[in-house]
Amino acid sequence: MTFLRSRLPRAGALLLALACVGSTGCITASIVSNVQYRNSLREMEAARQRRIAALEPAAAAGDAKARLALADELLAGSGQDPAELRRALALLEQAAAQDNGPAMGRLGSILAEGRAGTYFTLPQGLRDRERGIVLLQRAFAHGCDLPGVGNPAGRAGLALGRAGRSEEARIWHARGILACSTSSPGYLLWEATGSHIEPVRRAEAQAILLLTRDTDAIAKARAAMSAEDFAAAERHATELQRQIAASEQDYPGPQRKEQP
Structure with a gap:
């Protein structure tokens, strides 16, 4: 039980202990489940690293779609590596400079909202709401429903509202509805x-x-x-x-x- 308690919240360990009194089978099943979960995480990470390696050559050669895909893979990590975050942002910057709409929208959302992917929260020094809004507004020319972004006009409207620019937010809300029938x-x-x-x-x-x-x-x-x-x-x-x-x-x- 000491092994399990070191890895579970205190209340969860207590409940597990009460439920499994006199049963070594329950403890064994929990250990097996924990090992399987960790193995699954390792396999997922290994697969992510293989996808990253496969995208590297095209991204280095200047392919905007590969740069966007590589940035997404980097942002799908655990969020523990600041270098991955910075590299992902650099790749999005490069793809956005190539007029790639989804990259523009992804970078705009990240800068405007201060979050990247599932796990990354942007450090204060990397946040730039105003630039994020502009990128979302520019991305709107590329479509109503961009991968990983959704409707750029709607996202711009939300960001403008959070910035206290309510009149502009209403205009972009209306643009998203009228142009895209949302x-x-x-x-x-x-x-x-x-x-x-x-x-x-x-x-x-x-x-x-x-x-x-x-x-x-x-x-x-x-x-x-x-x-x-x-x-x-x-x-x-x-x-x-x-x-x-x-x-x-x-x-x-x-x-x-x-x-x-």
Whole structure:
């Protein structure tokens, strides 16, 4: 039992001891399970190292996709090696400089959110929320659903909101919906007319719904709203459309053929 207690939380060791009083079979099974788990981890790490070795030549030769894949493998490690983190970030920088959209989005997410992969938390000196936001905004031109990123516009909107830039966050939230159909007209209608929805969120949904040009949903919204409220929504939609157009001048969205 001493062997097990040294490797389990105190409460867990106590429960195991009570459950296995008089039974050496339980102890043996736990030891075997622990050994199997450690062997499995070693095998997974060995496989990761083989994938890293296989990607090295193409990444060194300048292949952007290989650099992105290699960075992902490095970030899939245990999080105990700062050198792996720094190398992964350097590879993402290189691939992003080659106009690789997923690399741009991955690097942008990491810098904006301060996390990389499952285990890595970025040291304070490596975090750069503002640059991360810009990279996400640039990545949006490459598509609505980038591997490992999802919708770059939505991620940019969330990062802008955390940065306290609520007006820009609303614009990017709307861009993600309108360019990529991430919210259906029916859902927008529910948000636009629900009395339980917070007023700011309801007004935003009303404006976005009007910009979808979905005649059926818009007609239902008109019927559920007062004439004064609907007129206000139309004014809000006009202003939002102007803001989106201005944003697109700096950061174009995905081409129509890339949209779902």
